[in-house]
Amino acid sequence: MNKNPVNGMRDISINEMNLRIFLLSELKDTYKKFGFNEIRTPICESISNLISNEGWENEKLIFKIQKRGEKLKKVLSNNEVKEEDLVDMGLRYDLTLPLCRYYANNKKDLPMPFKSLQCDYVYRADRPQLGRYREFMQCDIDIIGESSNLAEIDLILATSTFLKKIGFDKYKFYYEINDRKILKAIQNKIGFSDSEFQNICIIQDKYDKIGIQGVKEELLNSNFDNDLVLKYLDLLNDVNKMSLEELKKLLHDNIDVNVIENLLDIIEITKEFNIDVKFNPNLVRGMGYYTDTIYEIKTDNFNSSIGGGGRYNDLIKKYLNESIPAIGISIGFERIVNILLNDNYKIPDIEKELYCVENTLDRNSKLKVFKNAMKERDNNKIINIIKNSKNKRFQREGFEKLGYNKFLDC
């Protein structure tokens, strides 16, 4: 038998686990005060749900579960065994797809709008690297059925309340916001067609990794009209320096003015809660399903974002013959855990006491120890009864590492 966890997954130590439990409890406690409801979906989804769409990179990263019994035998008895015939389920890749399925499946029992909270593990068959695992936790809040910016403001207030609560204000975090309709309007103004939108966005999204020069080269080397590409990048550069009021004037023929009013509303209202939300016309976000507002949480101390999300108003339609607006934000839980571990973040202390008994204790003496312990537990203390080992000092050091600070010889 092999004592190691499977490749790319890991055991969590007691001390890290205690930090994670503390953070999750703060996070859920915060989000629930905003009316979010915790739900849970199975870890497995049918394979057709996981790999039904248009050849995104992520489809290569699905862990697939083999068929069983007669169904498997039948496939294996074929002359040519095809990879895709062998499996019927997969491990979920994110929490957004399962949420949309859940909503479609349970709509009649859910309030409108429905505010969902999910903290759970997702699975990606990525090449394992330092700090990147094949099993990791995502913490998402989503609002289904709210088309107005009440939703955006709710999500920003909730996440920033949590981040402040765990002391992230010292990192001066801020939100960047954009709307994919603005990206499309700028492209339209230049002369790009709607069908070119997704592909331009996919390249533009690499800005953080390859810089403006890299984006430029890749756009020029793709099938786009080179004149338009150069004009587009120039205009983006100008837009970068514009206020939203100026942008409104620039795009007044290409966009519904409410799209920009909407961003102004979000920025102005959240400002009153000391939250820094900045318009960034270069923000694109990786997933294909975003339709309108998109946002990321950043700090200048770290180069990758500590959260992000957006509107995916067309996704639920795939499960339900109905168009329902939806929006979500995901906190980078593993990222935050790592930052706090590096910071030697201390979670609030709990009194932990060790009752150390001798091997030779008779029934009555044992009974007394247990009685005392039960009384102290009723007083909300943690009492751990252990038998002294031969090397008492070494044994106690092991418990000191876990925060035990009182030792009682019984």
Add this chain to the structure above:
Amino acid sequence: MNKNPVNGMRDISINEMNLRIFLLSELKDTYKKFGFNEIRTPICESISNLISNEGWENEKLIFKIQKRGEKLKKVLSNNEVKEEDLVDMGLRYDLTLPLCRYYANNKKDLPMPFKSLQCDYVYRADRPQLGRYREFMQCDIDIIGESSNLAEIDLILATSTFLKKIGFDKYKFYYEINDRKILKAIQNKIGFSDSEFQNICIIQDKYDKIGIQGVKEELLNSNFDNDLVLKYLDLLNDVNKMSLEELKKLLHDNIDVNVIENLLDIIEITKEFNIDVKFNPNLVRGMGYYTDTIYEIKTDNFNSSIGGGGRYNDLIKKYLNESIPAIGISIGFERIVNILLNDNYKIPDIEKELYCVENTLDRNSKLKVFKNAMKERDNNKIINIIKNSKNKRFQREGFEKLGYNKFLDC
């Protein structure tokens, strides 16, 4: 896209989820006061760990995960594709095996004894039936490195404290206890050999399902000496009426007297905490890995047990070249959730308020609503801001079902 969960797994409703969260919080809170540490292991284990042993039924119930990339291609390019070559991992079947692996892998960082708490999902490819799912939660506490009955008493005190806390005393739950060494001693006294022990136990374990007559028939139809079988059942019948003191005399040539003293100790000490622990010589338990004490939590109101466990002193040896005593108890979490749902169990109320805003709200009015909400949340209230839909009454009924009892028109 399919809106249903995969076959045999299920979405959990908001109200059931709230009950589960409440129960888990009470359970963890209770167990932690006894010094148990929450840990987590990956949902996947290597396939060789999951199906390495001796042809137990459970090996047929493992969900297996397909290999990926070049490794998969290589297998598929063979002339004959074998089922077992296609997979490298599986979903965990229980929490005991992963715990032993975790202990072996992390021993140097763990205190001695190590008290572990795990509440997590396990997976079994059983035929789905009413109330039996392929994904369900197990809640285990285990003690590794404690050979004395300090461990048994800890586990019984902890579980009974939890059951009392959630009101299960009304079901007059009790513990049945036995020791596999007593079963073996009775068999030895009759004349059975040690090698017959496991197979007799497997049949005897069916007592709850097929009754004493069924057990008798199955034993007589197996390869055992029929005379011995009849003598054995007679003796078991006698033992059933005996006190442990009488049993001590009966088996004094076949067993270390401390095995029985040990049970007496457990029974007498727990009795002082008003816990009813009864010796039951017919108790066997299904898993092959139990070596010594075994126990189940029962009530006369339900025919299946609401928890159980035992000592598995030889299991860690399979991962680590070292013999380390280990013992655990598992609460039937899904069973308890079902009982409480049937009982219409009420979890403590929290004040939940709905702020209902009109679609036409301007920026300043919205800001006021958000400011009020944030103030109330600071006072620990749940405030949910929603936009009125056309059918206000229907909309509010949806929130009433979730426990919202105050509606404020903004």
